[in-house]
Amino acid sequence: MQQEFQVRVYYEDTDLAGIVYYANYLRFIERGRTEWVRALGVDQAALKRDEGIVFAVRRVEADYLKPARFDDLLTVTTRLVDLGGARIELEQEVLRGGERLFAARVVLVCLSDAGGAVRLPAGVRAKLAPVHH
Helix, strand or coil: CEEEEEEEEEEHEEECCEECCCCHHHHHHHHHHHHHHHHCCCCHHHHHHHEEEEEEEEEEEEEEECCEECCCCEEEEEEEECCCEEEEEEEEEEEEEEEEEEEEEEEEEEEEEECCCCCCCCCHHHHHHCCCC
């Protein structure tokens, strides 16, 4: 399952050249991941509160392909690539229409309150497993 999330480029997202500042793509894909997890029925606040578990980014590999500009309507896509014991690997893209502007491979890990890696809870795994091909 691929989740799509739309984001509008605001003036504050751009740099002096009028294009989206490179670090803001990471913010856009973070929002896309949050909406992807929500669409799967995972309540991250409850996961932290009830089980002391959070998702953290361990690695991002990013390709900046073409610039986005002020007022562009962008689509962030998120797709599960791999599911490990404590790890989730995703592919994310930022598109303008059908044009690919940014692509990233993101590895998330499941962490305890103490900061150590822990296995994905069974309930979360059950929600992710159907979208894992």
